[in-house]
Amino acid sequence: xxxxxxxxxxxxxxxxxxxxxxxxxxxxxxxxxxxxxxxxxxxxxxxxxxxxxxxxxxxxxxxxxxxxxxxxxxxxxxxxxxxxxxxxxxxxxxxxxxxxxxxxxxxxxxxxxxxxxxxxxxxxxxxxxxxxxxxxxxxxxxxxxxxxxxxxxxxxxxxxxxxxxxxxxxxxxxxxxxxxxxxxxxxxxxxxxxxxxxxxxxxxxxxxxxxxxxxxxxxxxxxxxxxxxxxxxxxxxxxxxxxxxxxxxxxxxxxxxxxxxxxxxxxxxxxxxxxxxxxxxxxxxxxxxxxxxxxxxxxxxxxxxxxxxxxxxxxxxxxxxxxxxxxxxxxxxxxxxxxxxxxxxxxxxxxxxxxxxxxxxxxxxxxxxxxxxxxxxxxxxxxxxxxxxxxxxxxxxxxxxxxxxxxxxxxxxxxxxxxxxxxxxxxxxxxxxxxxxxxxxxxxxxxxxxxxxxxxxxxxxxxxxxxxxxxxxxxxxxxxxxxxxxxxxxxxxxxxxxxxxxxxx
Numbered sequence: 364x365x366x367x368x369x370x371x372x373x374x375x376x377x378x379x380x381x382x383x384x385x386x387x388x389x390x391x392x393x394x395x396x397x398x399x400x401x402x403x404x405x406x407x408x409x410x411x412x413x414x415x416x417x418x419x420x421x422x423x424x425x426x427x428x429x430x431x432x433x434x435x436x437x438x439x440x441x442x443x444x445x446x447x448x449x450x451x452x453x454x455x456x457x458x459x460x461x462x463x464x465x466x467x468x469x470x471x472x473x474x475x476x477x478x479x480x481x482x483x484x485x486x487x488x489x490x491x492x493x494x495x496x497x498x499x500x501x502x503x504x505x506x507x508x509x510x511x512x513x514x515x516x517x518x519x520x521x522x523x524x525x526x527x528x529x530x531x532x533x534x535x536x537x538x539x540x541x542x543x544x545x546x547x548x549x550x551x552x553x554x555x556x557x558x559x560x561x562x563x564x565x566x567x568x569x570x571x572x573x574x575x576x577x578x579x580x581x582x583x584x585x586x587x588x589x590x591x592x593x594x595x596x597x598x599x600x601x602x603x604x605x606x607x608x609x610x611x612x613x614x615x616x617x618x619x620x621x622x623x624x625x626x627x628x629x630x631x632x633x634x635x636x637x638x639x640x641x642x643x644x645x646x647x648x649x650x651x652x653x654x655x656x657x658x659x660x661x662x663x664x665x666x667x668x669x670x671x672x673x674x675x676x677x678x679x680x681x682x683x684x685x686x687x688x689x690x691x692x693x694x695x696x697x698x699x700x701x702x703x704x705x706x707x708x709x710x711x712x713x714x715x716x717x718x719x720x721x722x723x724x725x726x727x728x729x730x731x732x733x734x735x736x737x738x739x740x741x742x743x744x745x746x747x748x749x750x751x752x753x754x755x756x757x758x759x760x761x762x763x764x765x766x767x768x769x770x771x772x773x774x775x776x777x778x779x780x781x782x783x784x785x786x787x788x789x790x791x792x793x794x795x796x797x798x799x800x801x802x803x804x805x806x807x808x809x810x811x812x813x814x815x816x817x818x819x820x821x822x823x824x825x826x827x828x829x830x831x832x833x834x835x836x837x838x839x840x841x842x843x844x845x846x847x848x849x850x851x852x853x854x855x856x857x858x859x860x861x862x863x864x865x866x867x868x
Contacts, residue, residue: 365429366431377852382847394531399521411521412425432456434460438738461480466480477499510556524575529577564600567601570612578613579614601636638676643660648689654687685760685761686761688750692756732749770817
């Protein structure tokens with residue numbers, strides 16, 4: 364059997380980092396971890412190839428080679444996935460689709476021969492068994508939350524790691540919280556399921572053997588869902604392995620704000636090499652937090668919690684949402700002030716949307732307020748329901764927030780605010796300086812220091828960093844590169860919004 368794995372293309376979004384990737388000579392941010400894991404689950408004797416459309420184009424020859432094309436995607440990749448299906452149908456190659464996009468909405472997609480939905484450990488074996496008998500069904504689904512201690516190491520040999528800015532590992536699935544707008548519990552459940560310590564070591568070893576040195580993203584939606592196991596087993600194992608290998612990786616992940624309540628956990632994570640964490644802060648408005656059942660963010664000083672995590676050696680990246688029913692008109696100014704005050708440099712502010720299957724989706728459906736399926740792009744001015752706030756007021760306020768926090772002055776000010784609070788430990792030995800790092804730095808200086816309209820603020824940041832925080836110089840440059848991307852994305856969205864309004868007029 365010949366299997367072609369295809370990962371559809373991402374549009375230019377907040378998380379695509381397309382403009383930043385150009386400056387660091389990379390083609391994509393992360394590899395398609397789901398497809399690489401599925402590849403390892405298939406029979407070893409089958410021939411396998413992978414095309415990540417964010418790295419290289421998909422050709423007719425690629426499709427013709429395959430007996431089956433396996434496609435996995437998230438909501439934001441929907442349009443590209445449809446194009447892949449159309450190409451496969453034209454060339455009469457059978458398609459198998461799975462992953463988050465199809466698990467919650469496969470009915471909307473034509474041209475797919477077999478849907479393998481839910482978690483692959485529960486459904487893929489049934490598909491493979493039927494395929495071997497020559498009688499595969501169209502739909503395989505299951506609500507089972509499988510044990511992931513038998514999940515294999517991803518088949519890294521299918522990709523060229525040099526095309527990516529970071530690698531990925533999954534340690535756990537599931538989240539103990541129940542935010543009403545989040546589909547994590549729909550896809551993976553409430554109870555965090557984790558891999559064992561030997562699996563973690565095996566996955567780290569696999570990346571190391573394939574030559575990776577640099578950032579590794581622990582893709583768990585809430586890495587600290589099972590704090591006890593992390594502190595007793597997982598993090599000590601990573602620490603020991605990292606020491607033996609002389610710290611070849613740095614790690615970043617996603618977690619809930621209650622990370623700030625556990626100093627031992629933060630210390631262990633930093634000792635293991637974690638230096639960034641994305642946290643869903645959502646809003647400083649308490650009524651809106653109550654509305655969306657964001658219990659872990661209520662009854663606490665959010666700004667103080669962010670500062671505490673920064674003080675322990677983490678760059679805090681934050682997710683923020685506008686469009687809750689409880690949002691007052693002052694929410695736009697409040698979001699800007701909170702983001703600037705806390706020094707959350709990477710601040711993703713998006714409009715509220717209701718993913719299929721969530722409690723928010725069900726409530727809005729009952730209230731007859733749903734308009735369409737969500738786009739999956741967190742920052743593209745789209746909203747898939749009728750908001751309580753006047754729509755034009757919401758859109759205009761959102762535009763002000765984006766244009767303010769991504770402007771050169773405000774963005775570089777946040778970097779300086781962050782550096783004042785950042786207290787990293789000196790435990791990690793980073794890889795030796797390579798020629799590629801020098802070329803990336805020169806390219807960044809040219810674009811950000813000469814061409815970009817925010818060059819004055821860029822040079823002021825670099826000089827300030829050299830004088831006050833010389834150890835964080837590389838970090839300042841990296842954050843500046845990210846800021847360049849965020850500005851470009853905001854500018855593009857503004858142009859799209861103006862064009863759309865002009866056409867409607």
